[in-house]
Amino acid sequence: MKRVKTLAIVLALAATPAAFAAGSMDGMDMKPSAGSKQAPRPVAAEIKKIDMKAGKVTLRHDPIENLGMSAMTMAFPVKDRASLQHFREGESVWATFDNVDGKPTVVGMQRK
Template structure:
């Protein structure tokens, strides 16, 4: 009978200490700032560039840009299609922009665009 009570006491002690350990490990997780973190990540996912040429007829922009991390490309000047033709009217030569370029149907395409 003593062994049964001793086994129960040891089992309870182990269960409680395991729960306390797990709760302590969760203490470093920041659950409150996920919205701000996502907004920061979205901005961080954008590349920076300067409009060098606007070709409204072809729906293309020539952009001198920094690294395109999502595409694994270094800084250079290149031509991009635009996802939305309305983007063409938002910019002019010399404008500084933040943008996201993705490969769409085999063509590098500006999918998001913001003037700085």
């Protein structure tokens, strides 16, 4: 009888991690894997700061799905630095982001 109880406890403990792992993925915000990369799409943003010398723009942006980023305000390098001269702080824009050399980068921007 003692062996049956011990076996039942061992089996219950062995099944617990698998059940926990299966249930723990519910409702999680999963980022796309490298194999399932989404195509870049324009994201609504507001220009907070332009740094021509560094070639960066600080944007308050909506979620960037193809990079798995939530909405936030941060500085990004701009692929085409010269394009920054056509924009002003405070403007609302559509920005397109992608990974360039492993960094989230603005690869396109146009006024709304």
